Amino acid sequence: MEKVGVYCRLSDEDRYKKNKKDDSESIANQKSMLLKYALDQGWEVVDIYSDDDYSGAGVERPDFNRLINDCENGRINIVLCKTQSRFSRDMEVIEKYLHNKFVEWGIRFVSIVDNADTDNEANKKSRQINGLVNEWYLEDLSNNVKKSLKNKREDGLFMGSFAPYGYMKDPNDKHKLIIDENVAPIVREIFTKYKNGLGYHKICASLNERKILCPSLYKKSTGSNFVCCNFDYDTTGIWTSDTIARILRNETYSGTLVQGKKTSISYKNHKTKKVPKSEWCITENAHEPIIDNETWYLVQRRLKNHHRPTKKNGKVHVLSSKVYCAECGKIFMRNQCDVMGENGTKVKRAYLQCKGNKRYHTCDNNKSIRYDIVENYVFDAINNLLKKCNQKLLKEEFNETLERQNRQDTLITNLNKEKANLEKKINESKLYFKNLYIDKMKGVISDSDFAMLREEYTKDVESYQNRLEDIAKQVDKMEERKENSKDIESIIKKYKHITKLTRIIVDEFIEKIYVGALDKDTNTREIKIEWNLDL
Numbered sequence: 001m002e003k004v005g006v007y008c009r010l011s012d013e014d015r016y017k018k019n020k021k022d023d024s025e026s027i028a029n030q031k032s033m034l035l036k037y038a039l040d041q042g043w044e045v046v047d048i049y050s051d052d053d054y055s056g057a058g059v060e061r062p063d064f065n066r067l068i069n070d071c072e073n074g075r076i077n078i079v080l081c082k083t084q085s086r087f088s089r090d091m092e093v094i095e096k097y098l099h100n101k102f103v104e105w106g107i108r109f110v111s112i113v114d115n116a117d118t119d120n121e122a123n124k125k126s127r128q129i130n131g132l133v134n135e136w137y138l139e140d141l142s143n144n145v146k147k148s149l150k151n152k153r154e155d156g157l158f159m160g161s162f163a164p165y166g167y168m169k170d171p172n173d174k175h176k177l178i179i180d181e182n183v184a185p186i187v188r189e190i191f192t193k194y195k196n197g198l199g200y201h202k203i204c205a206s207l208n209e210r211k212i213l214c215p216s217l218y219k220k221s222t223g224s225n226f227v228c229c230n231f232d233y234d235t236t237g238i239w240t241s242d243t244i245a246r247i248l249r250n251e252t253y254s255g256t257l258v259q260g261k262k263t264s265i266s267y268k269n270h271k272t273k274k275v276p277k278s279e280w281c282i283t284e285n286a287h288e289p290i291i292d293n294e295t296w297y298l299v300q301r302r303l304k305n306h307h308r309p310t311k312k313n314g315k316v317h318v319l320s321s322k323v324y325c326a327e328c329g330k331i332f333m334r335n336q337c338d339v340m341g342e343n344g345t346k347v348k349r350a351y352l353q354c355k356g357n358k359r360y361h362t363c364d365n366n367k368s369i370r371y372d373i374v375e376n377y378v379f380d381a382i383n384n385l386l387k388k389c390n391q392k393l394l395k396e397e398f399n400e401t402l403e404r405q406n407r408q409d410t411l412i413t414n415l416n417k418e419k420a421n422l423e424k425k426i427n428e429s430k431l432y433f434k435n436l437y438i439d440k441m442k443g444v445i446s447d448s449d450f451a452m453l454r455e456e457y458t459k460d461v462e463s464y465q466n467r468l469e470d471i472a473k474q475v476d477k478m479e480e481r482k483e484n485s486k487d488i489e490s491i492i493k494k495y496k497h498i499t500k501l502t503r504i505i506v507d508e509f510i511e512k513i514y515v516g517a518l519d520k521d522t523n524t525r526e527i528k529i530e531w532n533l534d535l
Helices: 025-041 062-072 091-105 121-154 184-195 200-209 215-221 241-249 293-303 371-388 391-442 447-484 488-494 503-509
Strands: 003-010 044-052 078-081 108-111 167-170 173-179 257-259 262-264 272-274 281-283 323-325 332-340 346-354 510-515 527-531
Touching: 003 025, 003 062, 025 044, 025 078, 044 062, 062 091, 091 108, 091 121, 121 281, 121 391, 184 200, 184 241, 184 293, 200 241, 241 293, 293 503, 323 332, 346 371, 371 503, 371 510, 371 527, 391 447, 503 510
Parallel strands: 003 044, 003 078, 078 108, 323 510
Antiparallel strands: 167 173, 257 281, 262 272, 332 346, 510 527
16 A cells, blocks of 8 residues: 655645644645545555645745655655645755655655646656746745835835834834834934944943843833844843944934845845845935934944044044055054153153054154144144135035036936846846746757757846946945035035034044155154045
């Protein structure tokens, strides 16, 4: 007597199930049909394998793997399903087991509705075509789901499973965020402290000392189902530098929803990959912001070149990571030395020296410069710039900036048009290949012709994909330039004259400061400023 393993699968949870441990009606119907068929054939049913709420893509199914293990160990010699698609919709899985491993293990595969039977060599081509059609179904379904999610994101709907720290989902609309006033002040505190020069460590220490719950523990305290992988809720639960960094970089706090940064590799492979910035779904003013625009901008500017705070007070000095050597291009290091003050007592004085000379001994710019001299030079330079920038000059410079941005917008538009055309060609090539494969299965074209045409198809698609990657990189660079481009007029209006040099002002105005070598004859050195403003 033949020993049969009955396999049933359903991908969507049946709404009529009494609870999740009960079999769905569809699974129950599959079992009834298959058991009756096995009885009519006089086969012995060794076991019933049932995967409810599992997709037919891949092999990540508990009872499917149990079935395969029993096949390999000789416990059964027939696998019985309602349709071939119940066993798998993945063409690779069909080929691996139905036409390879099952043949090796002496296993017969039978499906009732579509008459698949591996003992019947004549219907092998139909099984392969069915496998291909089932795979296309999975691909189309995956694409439709992705398009649906993308449309919702583009409409400004929040599609995340959990709201970011500082927000909660609106009870009346789960796709809209509202401010959680219980912890929003903590988010504002983090941004303000970082903007004013405090480092990650000092911010964490302040929050931990006051026993403020970190985001994961706060979510748990509110009854959320949020689970943080590899996190011991009972023994840990403190604020860390990584947590602060993630919060400071999260655009959600500025009122902007940025979604679709990652996607699964394919409908078969659920590992994620990064999506080009040009394809992100960005919705401005999607919800009420926690952080004002100016604070957000200044924090992001500082984050681009995160500076190490001093050990004594945890703050970043105002010229940190801004001063560079004009000779070798390496950064100037800051050190403090004990010097004799005016009243004869020792005082601390800060100096800057080229790292290329002090640490690597590769630069001739070997004389240090007093930190306060550079600081005073920058202070005067900014005020001189503000004084010279009259409204007429500002207007001309602003118009030039606007014209340059318009040129960039035109280039981005043209690149996006080329991208859309390439994506259309890729889709047309996929359809062509599908038809080509069917012709091969039907014997319309020979295997050698198919191999030749497949090679041409692969080369074309690879060239399209490579160009798409190049376009994505170009668009990202241009978008970054647009983001970095500042409205000169608004900055000059904000700072008519400065009375004190702060880290915020330095970040606003200055990209880099270059200090030249000391001229022994004149005992002077040249200092140049590379401005942030698009002058």
